[in-house]
Each structure stands twice: as C-alpha cells, then as structure tokens.
Amino acid sequence: MKILVPVKRVVDYNVKIKVKSDNSGVDLENVKMAMNPFDEIAVEEAVRLKEKKLCDEITAISIGSAKSEETLRTALAIGVDKGILVETEEEVQPLEVAKILKEVVKKNNPDLVLMGKQAIDDDSNQTGQMLAALLGWPQGTFASKLEINGKKINVTREIDGGLETLGMELPAIITTDLRLNEPRYASLPNIMKAKQKPVEKITPNDLNVEIKQRLKTLKVTEPPKKTPGIKVDSVQELISKLHEVEKVI
Amino acid sequence: MSVLVLIEHNNQNIKVSSFNTITAAKKIDKSVHAIVLGENCSKIADQISKCEGIEEVFIADNAIYKNHIAENIAPIVVELASNYSHILAPSSTFGKNIMPRIAALLDVAQISDIMSVESSDTFIRPIYAGNANLKVKSTDKKKIITVRTTNFEATKINGGNSKITKINKNEDAGLSKFVKNELNKSDRPELTAAGIVISGGRGMLSGKNFSLLEEIADKLKAAVGASRAAVDAGFVPNDYQVGQTGKVVAPELYIAVGISGAIQHLAGMKDSKIIVAINKDEEAPIFQVADYGIVGDLFKILPELSKELDKIKS
Numbered sequence: 345m346k347i348l349v350p351v352k353r354v355v356d357y358n359v360k361i362k363v364k365s366d367n368s369g370v371d372l373e374n375v376k377m378a379m380n381p382f383d384e385i386a387v388e389e390a391v392r393l394k395e396k397k398l399c400d401e402i403t404a405i406s407i408g409s410a411k412s413e414e415t416l417r418t419a420l421a422i423g424v425d426k427g428i429l430v431e432t433e434e435e436v437q438p439l440e441v442a443k444i445l446k447e448v449v450k451k452n453n454p455d456l457v458l459m460g461k462q463a464i465d466d467d468s469n470q471t472g473q474m475l476a477a478l479l480g481w482p483q484g485t486f487a488s489k490l491e492i493n494g495k496k497i498n499v500t501r502e503i504d505g506g507l508e509t510l511g512m513e514l515p516a517i518i519t520t521d522l523r524l525n526e527p528r529y530a531s532l533p534n535i536m537k538a539k540q541k542p543v544e545k546i547t548p549n550d551l552n553v554e555i556k557q558r559l560k561t562l563k564v565t566e567p568p569k570k571t572p573g574i575k576v577d578s579v580q581e582l583i584s585k586l587h588e589v590e591k592v593i
Numbered sequence: 594m595s596v597l598v599l600i601e602h603n604n605q606n607i608k609v610s611s612f613n614t615i616t617a618a619k620k621i622d623k624s625v626h627a628i629v630l631g632e633n634c635s636k637i638a639d640q641i642s643k644c645e646g647i648e649e650v651f652i653a654d655n656a657i658y659k660n661h662i663a664e665n666i667a668p669i670v671v672e673l674a675s676n677y678s679h680i681l682a683p684s685s686t687f688g689k690n691i692m693p694r695i696a697a698l699l700d701v702a703q704i705s706d707i708m709s710v711e712s713s714d715t716f717i718r719p720i721y722a723g724n725a726n727l728k729v730k731s732t733d734k735k736k737i738i739t740v741r742t743t744n745f746e747a748t749k750i751n752g753g754n755s756k757i758t759k760i761n762k763n764e765d766a767g768l769s770k771f772v773k774n775e776l777n778k779s780d781r782p783e784l785t786a787a788g789i790v791i792s793g794g795r796g797m798l799s800g801k802n803f804s805l806l807e808e809i810a811d812k813l814k815a816a817v818g819a820s821r822a823a824v825d826a827g828f829v830p831n832d833y834q835v836g837q838t839g840k841v842v843a844p845e846l847y848i849a850v851g852i853s854g855a856i857q858h859l860a861g862m863k864d865s866k867i868i869v870a871i872n873k874d875e876e877a878p879i880f881q882v883a884d885y886g887i888v889g890d891l892f893k894i895l896p897e898l899s900k901e902l903d904k905i906k907s
Contacts, residue, residue, distance in 0.1 A: 360856065361721045370725055382838075438693070439702050462838065466720050468705045473663065473693035482768035483663055485690045488831065498772060502831045503686040504785075504840070505603075509772040510662070522821065522838060523831060558702035562715065563728040573868070573884040575875075579897040582869065582885055587905050590867050590884075592789070592846040593813060 345399045345514070347390045348454035349424065350445055351383040351406050353415040354465040363566045370465075370564060379415045382460025384422075385520040388527040389490065390458050391423035398492055401425050403452060407436050407444055413543060420538035421530035427543035434555045436548070442474035447551035449479060454515065456497075461486050461519040472519035482512035486521040594678035595624035595648070599670065600641055601687045604631045604659060607640055609786040610683035610740075612747035617740045618681050619646050619748070620710040626651065628673065630666050632659035642755045645748050653760040660771035661687060667694040669762050674699055674735065678713070684739035684841075685785070696737035703737040704729060708744040722837040722860035742785060743843035743864060777830050779817075781807075784835070787816035789846045790865070792835055793828070794820035794858075796851020796872065796891055800828040805895040806850060812902045818842065818862075820852045836861035851891050854879025871895075 355361055355370075356378040362371045379387075393399040404419035406412040407430040416427035430444055449457065462469035476483035484490075484499030488507065491498040501508045502521045530538070548555050576582045586593045596618040601608040611627075618625045628651040629638045638652040651673065657665045670691075674680060680695065682688030684706045696703040707716040708726070715730045716738070784790060791806050791813070803817065810817045818840070819833040835842055837860040847865035852858060854870070854877055862868070863882050870883035871891050880886045887894060 355721070357857070361724050363725050370721060437702060439697060439700070442697060464722065464837070467722065467837065468703070469689050470693035470696070470703050470705060473690065474697035474703075476664075477667065477694040477697035480768075483690075483694065484769070485663075486686060501686075503774075504832055505776040506774065506830060506832050507776075508660075508774040511770040511772045512768060521831075523825065558731065558733050559704065560730045560732060561727060562730055564720075565726050565728070567719075567723060567726055567863075570863070570882055570884075573880070573882075573886060575880070575886045575888060577887075579887070579894060579901050582887055583898070583901045583905060585885055586846065586867070586869070590846075592867050593902070593905070 345456065346452070346454040347393065347399050347402045348449060348452060348457045349383070349386050349390050349402060349404045349419065350457070350459045351387065351404050351415050351419050352380040352460070352463045353377050353406065353408055353412045354380045354463055357381055357464055363564050367563045367565055369561065377411070379418050380460050380463045382462060382520050384527040385522070385524050386458040386460055387419045387422050387424060388525045389520060392525065393492070394423065403428060403454070405430065405445065405448055407432065407441055409433055416543055417538050418530065420541045421535040422528065426541055429543055429545045430548060430551070431545055432548050432555060435557060436555055437557060437559055438468050438470040439474055439558065440553060440555050441471050442478055443553045444548055444551055445475050446478045447553060456514055457517045459517070459519055461521055472517050476517040482516045484510055484512060484516060485519045487518050488521050488523045490518065490524070594676065595626050596622045596679040596681060597673065597677040598625060598627045599680070599682040599688065599691065600627050600629045600637065601683050601685060602629065602631060602634065602637045604634045604637070607637055608683070608685070609747055609783065610685050610742045612644070613742035613745040614681050614683045614740045615644060615647065615748040616745040617707065617710060618679070621679050621713050624648055628653070628670065630658040630661065630669065632656050638757050640750060642757050643750045643753050645751045645753060647753065647755050649755055650757045651760050652757060653762055655763045657763060657765045661691070662769050662771065663691045663694045664766040664768040666691050667698055668764065668766065669760065670695050671698045677735070679736045679738060681738045681740055683742050688739045692737055692739050699735055699737065701733035701735045701737055702731060703739070704731055705739050706741045707738055708741050719860070722856050723863065724856060741841060743841055777832055781810055782814065782816045784816045784818050784840050784842055788844050789813045789815035790818050790842050790844045791815050791848040791850065792818035792820065792852060793823055793850050794852030795822040795826060797823060797828055803829055809895065809899050809902065812899065812906065820858045849879050849883070850895065852879055853877045854882065
C-alpha cells in the first residue's frame with residue numbers, strides 16, 4: 345500500500361499571533377513556524393502503518409513557498425520516505441489545494457491519502473472532503489481510529505454526539521482528529537537521515553492547476569477585547585454577583 | 594435566487610443548530626428553502642415547514658440518507674443547487690463533513706464558520722483559533738457556507754405552513770457504509786444549545802471527579818464540557834471538548850474549572866456572556882478572559898458552590 349500525506353507549514357500552535365496594523369492580514373514576520381499539528385498526526389499514523397507492514401511507501405507533499413521544504417524534512421525525519429514540494433509564493437486556498445493534490449494522486453496512485461482535518465491558521469476544515477469529491481473517493485473525516493483489513497478500512501470518527509464508525513474500501517481519504525495518535529519526536533539520527541531523502545520540486549503550473557483566489561481578504565481585525573474581570577474572594581461573593589448583579593443564575 | 598439550508602437532525606429531532614442556520618440564511622435573502630435528508634423523517638420536514646420565513650421544504654426520505662453519509666448526500670444537493678445562490682449548513686461535524694464535498698463538486702470555494710453576514714457575498718469568519726476575524730468576499734457565483742451557530746439566534750417555529758416537496762432519489766454512491774455509532778446519552782442540555790455550561794480541565798485530576806461538576810450542572814440545568822487536556826487524559830468522551838477543534842459555545846454563563854485557558858480552548862468559549870474561572874494558579878491565562886475569578890482549590894470550592902446554589906434556589 346502507498347500512502348500520500350499532505351503537510352502544511354503554519355504558525356506554531358503556541359504562538360500568540362498579531363494582526364497587522366494595516367488590517368491586511370496576520371503578521372508572519374519572524375514568527376515560529378511548524379507543521380500543522382493535525383498533519384503531524386497524519387504523518388505519525390502513516391509511519392505506524394508502515395511499521396506494521398501495512399504500507400510500503402509514504403510520500404509527503406507540501407504546497408507553499410520554498411520554506412515548506414522544512415516541513416517536508418520534518419515529515420521525512422518522522423519516517424516518511426520521500427517528499428514533493430509544490431512551490432508557489434501565492435496563497436493557495438482549499439479548493440485549489442485539493443485540485444493540486446488530485447493531480448498528484450493521479451500520477452502517484454496512492455491507496456490512501458491521510459491528512460489533517462484542518463489547518464490551524466485558516467481553520468477551514470475543507471481540503472480532505474474536497475479532494476475526496478474531486479476523486480470520487482470515500483471520505484473518513486475526523487478519524488480517531490483506523491482499522492485496515494486488506495482493501496477494507498473501518499474509520500471511527502469523532503462526531504458531535506460521540507463516535508461513529510464508517511466502513512469503506514481503499515482508495516480513500518482519511519482526515520485525522522486529535523485522538524488518532526500521539527506523534528513522536530524525530531530522533532537526531534533520523535533528522536540527519538531525512539536530509540538525504542529525496543524531495544521532488546514542482547510548481548502548480550507543472551500540474552496544470554491554475555491558482556485562483558476565489559475568496560478575497562477584505563480586512564483582518566482583532567476580536568474585540570474583553571474588559572478585565574475581577575477576582576472574588578469567596579464562593580458567597582461569586583454567587584451573589586451571578587445571582588443579583590448579572591442575573592445569570 | 595433563493596438560499597437553501599441543509600437541516601441537521603437525527604430522524605427524530607431537529608438539532609437547534611438548524612434553526613440558527615435558518616436565521617443566517619434569512620440575513621442573506623428573504624427567500625429561504627430547506628432540505629431534509631434522512632429516513633422516516635417526514636416529521637422533521639413538517640416541523641421545518643412551520644418555521645418562520647421558510648418558503649419551501651424538500652424531503653428525501655430513504656434509508657441511504659439515514660446516517661447522513663456525505664457521499665450520498667452531496668450528489669442530491671448538487672442536483673438542486675442550480676436554483677440557489679447560497680447553500681448553508683451548521684458548522685457542526687454534520688455540516689463540516691458534507692459541505693466541502695458539495696462545494697468541490699460545484700467547483701466553488703466554501704466559506705467556513707461564518708459569524709456574520711455583511712452582504713450576500715461578504716462574511717466575517719474566525720481564523721487562527723478566533724485570534725483574528727477575517728472579512729472575506731466570495732467571488733464565486735455560488736456560495737457554500739457553514740455557519741457558526743452561536744452567532745445567530747434560533748428561528749422560531751411559528752405555525753407557518755410552507756410547501757413540502759418530495760424528492761424521489763435513492764442512488765447509493767456505494768462508497769461508505771455506516772457500521773455503528775456510540776452516542777453519549779445525557780439528560781442534560783446539549784453543549785452548544787445550553788444557557789449555562791460548566792467545564793472541567795486537567796485540574797479535575799480524574800473522570801470520577803467530574804461528578805462534582807455534574808452535581809452543579811444539574812442544579813443549574815447546565816451542560817458539562819471539558820478542555821482538550823481533560824479529553825486527552827480520558828476523563829470524559831471527545832464530544833465534551835470545547836475549543837478550536839471541538840465545540841464552540843456561547844452561553845449566558847460559562848464556568849471554567851481547573852482549566853488553564855490555552856488559546857485553543859478560549860477559541861471555543863470566549864464569546865460567552867459571563868465567564869467564571871476557578872483555578873488554583875492565579876497566573877492562569879483563563880483569568881484574562883474571565884469576568885469573575887476565584888483563585889483556590891477546586892475540590893474545596895465546588896462543594897461549597899453546590900451548597901450555596903441550594904440556598905438561592907430555595
């Protein structure tokens with residue numbers, strides 16, 4: 345089985361972002377970047393499947409600036425075999441990401457695409473479902489457990505009321521939720537080894553995908569600040585505030 | 594052209610999120626239609642037809658729609674799409690799963706999680722876990738949208754009587770099969786619809802200790818939630834999670850107990866009207882968004898809170 349894992353370079357999840365003063369976007373200068381955490385879970389799952397001998401080859405793909413190669417190297421250090429960098433300086437929105445991935449899938453013929461359910465920068469939560477639609481493949485979104493048996497796969501999904509299990513056949517798209525696994529840290533020898541692994545560089549043009557910004561950013565603002573609250577000294581005082589002042593209980 | 598709303602339901606009851614989504618649709622256009630997909634769900638369509646401002650309801654009643662498999666639902670919505678300028682669904686796991694599939698089949702972008710409607714093509718949505726708000730204009734002819742339900746009131750059922758049209762389709766895409774579900778049953782209100790939410794974090798130390806929160810929840814008719822840390826630690830099931838990737842809540846009162854207040858958690862609750870934080874660490878970031886804070890040991894504070902609530906209720 346071959347697995348394709350798309351990975352995105354995003355602002356590290358610990359960073360408190362700042363909106364640019366001209367309201368054109370979020371300030372990404374000198375900000376720590378990292379692999380999108382949900383994609384890390386996807387990489388980890390793919391590597392575990394390879395360790396269980398259920399998978400022969402894992403390819404990671406990243407779309408973005410030349411710096412996205414760092415994100416691919418992180419994936420390679422965790423245990424991915426090779427990388428594809430689709431290099432572009434333009435903003436690529438989910439539908440076009442899905443179109444690029446579709447072309448790569450058609451060339452590389454993976455049996456499974458394992459990807460994060462959402463990127464923590466734009467929080468769109470779309471690309472996996474879109475890719476599944478474009479390929480006409482089944483989709484197992486928000487996965488917290490995978491059971492693979494030959495060509496059959498059972499996906500346990502985190503849904504609003506609890507858990508749901510769907511059965512589907514490969515090829516399929518799986519998007520990962522938080523509790524699918526806990527990603528490992530890459531060891532130093534593996535980080536060194538990752539530097540030697542192959543990364544193919546192409547452009548959206550090579551795949552005949554036109555990048556369109558269908559969604560235009562008009563303005564990015566900071567959410568309204570809350571006025572600072574007060575500390576109360578006792579439960580009685582809290583109850584009286586909530587009951588008599590705020591009238592919420 | 595009209596706006597179409599996908600109704601979220603479980604074949605028995607309509608999810609409140611559907612009524613919030615109808616309100617968002619009405620802000621886009623006066624003409625709002627709805628589609629109910631499910632099995633033995635005519636009762637759902639009847640109720641929706643009585644909703645304020647709904648002009649027409651489509652119903653597709655067939656076993657293949659029972660479990661809301663995205664691969665089966667997307668084609669039928671795409672077929673109807675030519676009559677609509679916008680298609681909306683709640684930004685719940687139901688809408689998040691299905692809508693991008695529809696958008697891609699229509700070759701249009703999706704606008705996820707809208708918090709407000711500025712005009713028929715411009716919306717505001719949160720990015721970076723709600724640490725920034727993006728005003729975005731869609732240049733596509735058709736807009737596929739998921740709605741952050743806490744930002745829109747629920748439309749009422751007021752005894753209207755719109756037309757119900759049956760769609761006879763039963764093509765199973767044959768891609769995904771429902772195997773089973775494990776739904777958590779609770780007599781408490783749903784997290785996303787509750788007026789009061791009390792949530793626990795890592796500070797609760799165990800799942801058993803959540804009974805302290807449940808006792809208070811029952812007195813306040815509140816829902817119980819949790820931070821990611823509490824879910825990851827196995828204290829409570831995944832559907833308790835409030836935050837960037839869990840549920841977004843905006844109740845009248847949110848009580849955060851033993852929750853430090855990571856930005857990912859704040860993303861899911863900072864729009865609550867009144868926020869109370871109980872935490873032993875006075876430096877915890879949760880206090881920065883709290884209207885009222887108590888610094889102290891939650892295992893002493895919670896029983897006291899429960900006792901004091903009895904006094905005001907009597």
